[in-house]
Every structure is written in C-alpha cells, then in structure tokens.
Amino acid sequence: MAEPNVYDSTCSARDALELIASKWAMLILPALSAGPMRNSALLRKIGGISQKMLTQTLKDLERNGLVIRHDMQTVPPHVEYRLSALGNSLSEALIALDRWAERHSGDLDAARERFDAGRTEGV
Amino acid sequence: MAEPNVYDSTCSARDALELIASKWAMLILPALSAGPMRNSALLRKIGGISQKMLTQTLKDLERNGLVIRHDMQTVPPHVEYRLSALGNSLSEALIALDRWAERHSGDLDAARERFDAGRTEGV
DNA sequence: ACAATTACGCACCTTTTGGTGCCTATGAGT
DNA sequence: ACTCATAGGCACCAAAAGGTGCGTAATTGT
Numbered sequence: 001m002a003e004p005n006v007y008d009s010t011c012s013a014r015d016a017l018e019l020i021a022s023k024w025a026m027l028i029l030p031a032l033s034a035g036p037m038r039n040s041a042l043l044r045k046i047g048g049i050s051q052k053m054l055t056q057t058l059k060d061l062e063r064n065g066l067v068i069r070h071d072m073q074t075v076p077p078h079v080e081y082r083l084s085a086l087g088n089s090l091s092e093a094l095i096a097l098d099r100w101a102e103r104h105s106g107d108l109d110a111a112r113e114r115f116d117a118g119r120t121e122g123v
Numbered sequence: 124m125a126e127p128n129v130y131d132s133t134c135s136a137r138d139a140l141e142l143i144a145s146k147w148a149m150l151i152l153p154a155l156s157a158g159p160m161r162n163s164a165l166l167r168k169i170g171g172i173s174q175k176m177l178t179q180t181l182k183d184l185e186r187n188g189l190v191i192r193h194d195m196q197t198v199p200p201h202v203e204y205r206l207s208a209l210g211n212s213l214s215e216a217l218i219a220l221d222r223w224a225e226r227h228s229g230d231l232d233a234a235r236e237r238f239d240a241g242r243t244e245g246v
Numbered sequence: 247a248c249a250a251t252t253a254c255g256c257a258c259c260t261t262t263t264g265g266t267g268c269c270t271a272t273g274a275g276t
Numbered sequence: 277a278c279t280c281a282t283a284g285g286c287a288c289c290a291a292a293a294g295g296t297g298c299g300t301a302a303t304t305g306t
Contacts, residue, residue, distance in 0.1 A: 004225040006150060009171025016224040016231050023144045027129060039253055048132025050295060055254060065234025075302040076252040086230055093223050096216045101139040102127040107209055108139050111188025162283055173265060178284060198272045199282040248306085255299085262293070269285080276278085 019064055020090060024049060024057040029066065029083065029091040030098050036070070036082035066090060142187055143213060147172060147180040152189065152206065152214040153221050159193070159205035189213060 004013040019025065027046050031037065037045070042054055058081055061067040066087035072078040083091060127136040142148065150169050154160065160168070165177055181204055184190040189210035195201040206214060 004228050006221045006224055007154070007168055007170055011228070012232055013221075013225045013228040014171070016228040017149060017221065018146055019231065020220065020224065021144055021146045021149050023141055026140060026144050031130070040251095045130055047130055048137070051254075052296085053294065056294090063235055063238045064231045065238070066231075071253095074252095076250095076304085077254075077301090079253060086227060086234070090223055090227070093216070093219045096219065097143065098129045098136075098140065100213055100216050101129055101143065102136045104209060104213070105127050105134070105136040105139040108142065108187045108189075109135055111209070112186055115186045115188070163281090174284075175266085176264065179264090194283095197282095199274090199280095200271090200284075202283060250305085251303090252301100257298090258296085260293100260295080262291100264291080265289085266287100268287090271282095273281100275280085 019060065020094070022057065024053055025061060026094050026097065028054070028057055028061065029087060030095045032067065032081060032083045033088065033091040033095065036080045038078070038080055042081070061087065142183065143217070145180065147176055148184060149217050149220065151177070151180055151184065152210060153218045155190065155204060155206045156211065156214040156218060159203045161201070161203055165204070184210065 004011050006013045006017050008014065020029075024046075027049070028042065031042060031045050039051075039054065039058075042058075043049065043051065046054070058067060058069070062069050062081075065084055068082050068084050068087075070080045070082070072080070127134050129136045129140050131137065143152075147169075150172070151165065154165060154168050162174075162177065162181075165181075166172065166174065169177070181190060181192070185192050185204075188207055191205050191207050191210075193203045193205070195203070
C-alpha cells in the first residue's frame with residue numbers, strides 16, 4: 001500500500017484509473033476546465049451524451065472529489081458544476097489525451113483501413 | 124471534418140477517444156513502453172486481466188496501428204508485442220494518467236469517504 | 247389558465263463487456 | 277508415452293453500461 005501501482009489490481013490506484021478511464025469523464029472534465037458550467041450547457045457541449053449519463057458521471061466525479069456541485073436552490077433549478085483543484089490537475093492530463101485523439105484520429109483510421117484490407121486479401 | 128473535435132460525437136476523434144479510454148489499453152500501452160513483451164509476460168505484469176481481454180485488446184490496438192505484433196512462427200508459439208511510433212506517442216500521455224492515478228488515489232479515497240459520510244448524516 | 251423551463255429520479259429494456267472453461271499444435275523434458 | 281507450456285479461438289453465461297420515456301415543483305411568460 002506504500003507504493004500505489006496501477007498494475008496491481010488490488011490497489012486503489014486501479015479504482016482511480018477505472019474512474020477516469022471513462023469516455024464521459026474524459027469529456028466532462030476537460031469541458032469544465034474552461035470554467036463552471038450548468039447541466040444544460042454540458043449537455044449541449046458534449047455531443048452524444050444522454051441526460052442520464054451526464055448526471056450519473058457528474059455525481060460520480062463529485063463523489064470522488066473531482067467536481068464541485070453548486071446548487072443555487074432556486075426554482076426552476078440552477079446548478080453549476082466546476083472543477084476542484086484535484087479535478088483541475090487531472091483534467092490537464094485528460095486534455096492532453098483529447099488533443100492526442102484529435103490530432104491522431106486520422107492515423108488510426110488509416111491504420112484500421114490498412115489492417116482490414118490486409119485481412120481480406122488472404123495470405 | 125477539417126478540425127477534429129472530441130466533443131462532436133460524429134467525429135472520428137471520438138472513436139479514437141473511446142479506443143484509448145479503455146481500462147486495459149491504459150495499462151497495456153504503458154506496459155509496452157518499457158520494451159517488447161510476450162503475451163505471458165503481459166499477463167503476469169497486468170494484474171487482473173484475463174487472457175481473453177488481453178488478446179482482444181491487443182488485437183484492437185494492433186488494428187488501429189498502435190501495437191505491432193511479431194509472430195516468430197515457431198512451435199510452441201512465440202509472439203512479441205511492441206509499440207509503434209504512434210503507440211509510443213500515445214503511451215506518454217497514458218503514463219501521465221497512470222501516474223496521476225497512483226499519486227492521487229488516496230485523495231479520491233478520502234473524498235469518497237467524506238461524501239458518503241455526509242450523505243448518511245442526514246440534512 | 248396554460249405551457250415551458252430546469253435538473254434531475256426512476257423503471258424498463260437492450261447492448262456491450264467481460265469471465266470461464268474447453269479446444270488446438272508441437273517440441274522439450276521425464 | 278505423457279505432460280507441460282505457448283498463444284490463442286470459440287461458445288456460453290453473468291454483469292454492467294447505457295438509452296428512453298415518464299414524472300416533479302415552482303416560477304416566468306402569454
């Protein structure tokens with residue numbers, strides 16, 4: 001327990017990894033790095049996410065101290081989400097990943113095409 | 124299509140993100156960054172992974188050009204996996220994430236405890 | 247008076263993910 | 277002659293992820 005190691009499945013670092021290795025967390029945290037956002041704004045910004053997954057992921061991130069939820073206690077509801085310091089430090093690493101994905105998605109596409117073509121052309 | 128954006132669910136960068144936002148890819152790629160490895164070595168190094176998931180993930184990574192599979196064509200089989208240049212550039216970002224997880228898993232644990240305690244203590 | 251808005255909760259259902267056990271082939275060790 | 281190790285494939289099954297539709301409470305706009 002002294003030296004957390006992600007390769008050890010019993011280590012809590014593994015749990016941490018699973019939390020952040022989520023498609024939605026990888027988008028929500030970087031989205032919040034620009035500043036606090038409301039539910040509806042996140043819903044608009046992150047294409048393809050459902051209300052359910054947004055709420056669920058935000059709650060999970062809040063529970064783990066990465067996101068801070070601020071409920072204005074008004075009706076109709078006004079709730080803002082922002083990064084904690086911890087969340088902010090993580091989102092830097094996630095932004096790097098997102099950028100990598102944006103920059104290299106073309107390479108992946110090309111590799112996939114090559115691979116699949118090779119498979120059908122036989123030996 | 125000119126500017127790939129991960130927030131756009133129809134963009135191929137999103138597919139790229141989903142590929143790398145996988146628990147196992149996040150461990151396999153960094154593991155390979157130390158040098159080529161055999162199936163059995165990876166199985167030993169990465170605690171908790173099953174043979175099935177290892178094979179499956181490696182195949183997916185190979186298909187997308189991140190990992191190169193080198194089959195020695197011997198019996199008993201000897202197969203080595205190593206990172207491509209593309210895979211290597213990605214693994215740097217992943218290693219940063221793994222390290223974050225190792226360094227901050229304690230913070231996450233603490234936050235979770237606090238959160239859950241608050242929930243049970245009532246209003 | 248009536249609809250829309252906001253940020254969800256809940257239940258139901260489908261899809262995906264992942265685990266397990268069983269199978270292959272051959273050469274090396276006993 | 278027999279077993280072990282290697283790198284998987286394949287089929288079956290359990291579990292988890294995720295989508296959709298419905299309800300909610302009060303206030304603002306028409």
